[in-house]
Amino acid sequence: MAGAGPGKALPVRRRRRHPQWRGLLYIAPAMALVVVFFVMPVLFTGWMSLHNWPLLGSPRWIGFNNYFRMANDARFVSALRFTTYYTVIVTIAIFAVAFPLAIFVEKHRRFVGAYRTIIFLPVVVGLASASLLWVWLANVDSGFVGPALKALGVVEKSPNLLATFDSAFFTIIVMVVWKIAGFTMIILLTGLQAIPSELAEAARIDGAGRWQRFRYITLPLMRRTIALALIISVTGSILAFDQFYIMTSGGPQNRMISVVYYIFNQSFVSFNLGYGAALSIALLAILVVISVMQLRLLRVGEDRA
């Protein structure tokens, strides 16, 4: 994959006349976008994080005090704890649903195109709209779930799903899985389809069972695909905000404050832009570390040579 430079096949003389900057020129537009929309904001955020930067009034240099404050911030720690909890649960749930679905829609069967479309449909709904839809579904009086349970005689009184932590958390997990699983399924599907069918056939001739084929052929060959799906899912979950903001406004008794929610609150409710910036930088560092760890664990890149 990597290593094949553009000038490899060209004669040496010509390469000298067109030095490296030509390659730079090609990627310049992309680089410009990255610099303007990523590098500069990050640098500016870093600069802000060293200030007491109120929304109104003038910023004041305070060095690393925002970072010291973070270390003793119990609310930040509990936001981190909740985000971790959410990420673990929702990632497991998404994979537990998406993997069987991917295997299901991979086989050529009747209506498979329709299945794929239906399962993928929720992905194209915006997360905010999906959250609002589920707020309605979960509404105790005029919604769907509670009144339906009551009509079926399962419960005596329509339950308010968003009023207690457990039921609200469960509702949000179901919503996110409904919304995201289709996307993960498509990623896993491409991985499944990239596996040559001869391999599975050969294994079957050698007497490998269904589970053995999955464990020793499918899974190892899908390592990169799984890594991609995992990183997207984990990163997305760590950055979760909309569903908590819209569906529970932070949950019963503040128990659903994710890290991004906390950053939002610090910046735009408490007007501490500086502290919010410091928290953002910390979150960026955490995400980089987690992504590197995932790539290591799944040994992506080792087989490059």
Place this chain on the structure above:
Amino acid sequence: MIKRLLAATSIATLCLASGASAAEKIEMWVRTGIGESFKKVVEAYNASHENQVAMTEVPFSELVQKYATAIAGGQAPDALSLDLIYTPAFAAAGQLEDLTDWAKALPYFNSLSPSHVKLGTYQDRIYGLPLSVETSIFAWNKDLYKKAGLDPEKAPTSWEEIEANAEKIRALGDDIYGFYFSGGGCGGCMIFTFTPLVWGSGADILSADGKTATLDTPEMRKAVDIYRSMVEKDLVPASAASDNGVNFLTFTNGKIGQQSIGAFAIGTLVTENPDINFGVTLIPGVNGGTSSFAGGDNFVITKGTKKIDAVKEFLEYTYSMDGQKVMAKYGSLPTRGDIADKVLEGLDPRMQVGIKAIEVAKTPYTLQFNDLINSANGPWATFTNAAIYGDDVDGAFSNAQSEMQSIIDTGQ
């Protein structure tokens, strides 16, 4: 064409040069959600004055950010209708014009809504003056009272009475409830409707200087017990537990027997839900007494605006009999106590209760209102839900008390 344009510009220049007689155009921002009264007073002012007010509505949740960025970019409006609880924070940030001398010279200065003036004062200088006033009051549905065999004209005077009435109303049917409140962590709703229970009996959630949290009082314990008991007895709809303020006016559906609401809502009920036959009274305290939350907007002027005289003229107009009448007609209570009775003449008599509430009303004075009270994730909002719906009341008290104190301390 060009000649005409040139002529027009030179006339305009002449007008500018001749100074005072030129009409000014005041840029003014107002937050959404405070009803029609301000729009109408602007219309009335523009129709009768040479100076004109150009009003821009800004979503209330974005007003602070937008104003801050506008100041930074030199595009700030000349004046602002600002939720009064934010006035101390804005004044402390040094962005507002000092109005002290002018305000004190107003002949009716002493009869302006005291809570508003107090919130508009920072370090003994006045930066904000009352523009619109709203108070919280207790409303009951007279038709449901009658059906439940209660006297529809008799206002309840204690929470024991309210709870007993709620039980009788609840017995009327499956979807008829005795009481309602937005209990899903709506700090703004609960400071508005629930703190009067403790204020009325002399307790408060913050010390007078705003530097100590005093949440855990016998009065607050009693208030929490009253609400808990009504929830346990199923007198409150289950949806209240997760209502973050969206359904604050549930009373208007006609299936709620009693609820504490705002005086603005009297106007809404009278004009938009004329079929609801309701009475209003002051919110009783837990141990007797009555209280209310004085809310509404303060009028503030951006520091350094060049049109300050025109802005002052506009504000004086809103304080005039005409201005006050227009505002009151569309639901804002009179800001001037001295002419309140005359202003309300001929309007719905229930507005008088809203006026009476101003005398007993309070507003917490703190630079951190958003953090402490209003934020859906602040300690007050969390406390109201945890104490009324949670299993651990003591824990709710101690958590909120310590978190409020720590927010106050880090803000010093």
